[in-house]
Amino acid sequence: MIGYDEALAHILREAKPLPVVPRTPVPGQVLAEPVHSREDLPPFDNSAMDGFALRVGDAGIAAGAEFEVLGAQAAGDERVSAPAGAWEIMTGARIPDGLDAVIPVEQVEVLARDDDGKPARIRLQAEVPRGQHVRRHGEDVRKGDRFLAAGTRLDAPQLMLLAALGVSLVDVRAAPRVALINTGRELVDDPARPLASGEIRNSNGPYLAQRVEQAGAELVLRQTVSDEVDAFFIAMEEARSAGAELVLSTGAVSMGRYDFIPDALRKLGATIHFHKVAIRPGKPLLFATLPNGALFFGLPGNPASSAVGLRFFVEPALRAMLGLAPERALRLPLRGGRRAHHALRVFLKARVELDAHGRLWAQALPGQESFRIAPLAQANAWVVIDGSAGDLPEGAPVEVCGPGHLLGLTLEGVQP
Template sequence: MISYAAALDILASAITPLPAAELPCSPVPGLTAAADLASAEAVPPFANAAMDGFALRSADTQAASAGAPLRLVVAGSIPAGTPAPAATEAGVAWEIMTGAPMPAGCDAVVALERVEVQRDAAGRPQALLLREPLAAGRNRRGAGEDFRPGDRLLAAGRALDAPAIMALAATGTTSLLARPPPRIAVIATGSELSGAAALGAGLIRDSNRPYIAAMLGQLQLPLVASTAMADEPAAFSRALDAALGAADLVITTGGVSAGRLDFVPAAIAAMGGETLFHKVAIRPGKPLLAARFGRRLVLALPGNPMAVAVGLRFFVVPALRALAGRGPEPRLRARALAAIHSRAGLTFFAKARAQLDPQATLGVSALPGQESFRIAPLLAANCWAILDAQRGGVAAGELLEVAPLVPGEFPAGGD
């Protein structure tokens, strides 16, 4: 039996990131940047107004005051999407709309509500009275203020999520070197699993496959195959062979412990799989197994629901990050709001709930019902509390690591 840290090291060493290709910058779920990407354009591409108002030369306004307002003639109007005037004379302002290009010579914009506007019969501004000086750059967005050409736009390993897609579109980037999402298959074993509306004697419902599919869906990673089967080694071997032909990562549940009917380790070995490790010093999920078939990975999880949840969150997710060329997931730390008991020698992943106190300190409490068959406490949880194997339990007030139920979410609050 190896430690959790050692198991992660073995996984990281065994996994080769998926091949990269030049792909269109479309919002395809699960894509990740395979290399740093530089911006090819300036954003904004030109200096423009940050709000509706009047563009002017700040130097003209320095003597303006409430007692001696400055009168500026309005030379015209500049809507967004039109070219900027090529020159601005002293004592002149331009009506300007948000996002419109700044006229040559103008370096500031005064907000509409900060001036008194004199209009003609048609409502067009003719002049304005300004009662305060304006600093250069006020309400003006400079060219390249967001991105300059050559600035790093995306780092290698960055998921092409909505903010990344926005940045790519804003800079005119149409393609990039990216890795496709890993293809994932699931095989649930267990003669006791039933999909029937009414359960027969000794049968239970399959909750593991729906959980895995839902969690991967939240990570924008769809399954390519999902199968439930009885405890039949030959049928399992056929199903695994088919899954390995379609997927980069195969997740199995059940049949991985030391019982007489726990055939998965032997079946994997008989098929030529290289066992990377079997049994990890964790709770729940100790019998977990990892194996490799060339570049294909198999993670065989115990069948209890919380063993599946822990195996998915703390083994499958790191494996998926490695396949995508991403580094380890950053961890948060929180203060234990009450003592959490654990057995030294095992890394304990406790169903927990985190919350922010009025001072914005993150605190965490383990929930009652930590047995690996109990699903109900998971409904109340918003995170996992991680108790290090060397440390054992923690006392109230001590710091410990926490991980959100779904990677990337902040583990506090919620319904």
């Protein structure tokens, strides 16, 4: 049995960054190269308000000034020149050349209208300084700016920015291809099927599949197999054919009669780097490399053990394959304290919450047994305590990690 830090070092030595490929931007991709803008954003000076565009100069114009309305400019209209007068203008419309400020329609008195009912003469009801309500070209992003750094994970805001700047291809790390194999003749995948005696529903499969994809990987195979070596070998061959660069299994890695995976991997020619880590839950975890270079993680079958194995062993490997730097955990005060029970590094289902003074606290939830799923659904974080920590009083700083490596610790579900 080895310690967590040593186990993680083994994993990171084997997990190599994947090739850089040009791709159409989609959520979950990780940029391998920085992105520079080929144009200004906004691309032209435009109005931030519905109102009237004016030429006011450095001194501005005082309330009470009157102007003839010489034209109108709507969003999408082409470039025009207007050295004098007022132009009715809509939000987002290009500012006519020669004008330098906008007064909102609410601050204007219409003195006359033309035959079509459009404003023909106006009086200002407020002072107008130069540049008021004008969005300058390049004010958001300038041409040539690096606006997204390498290592950025693309999500909705990044996709919005790429779309606004007309970026159709980005250089990203290829998504790690992952195969998921759940072992156990007791497992039932169909949620509508009544359970026979001794059967349980496969809860690890949906959980791990979702987390793998949220971590930026592509799930290329998902199978449930019985506790038979031949069935496992068939699934492993299908994983190889699917191009899996990381294979993830659950169950059959402990010391029981049906825990066949370590011997099966040896028969396949795999190199087992470690089997058993000084952690709780999830101590029987196994890590190996297959003959074709693919990584293999054998996670214990209990739900919390599988969740810990994915979060703190598999996801660091995926992060390295995506070219991302190691994660940095938060440190928050522990509510309620904790008595030391053993010398293992423990991963606790936890909640991060705000107190009445706006301070964040981490609290371990009841029900830390590895078979319990309900506390996992209530948790919004993990509290990690090293085996050497001893007893921890109320308020002791502890390491706190979010529910997923690439998700980080979010405040979703944080309650005062």
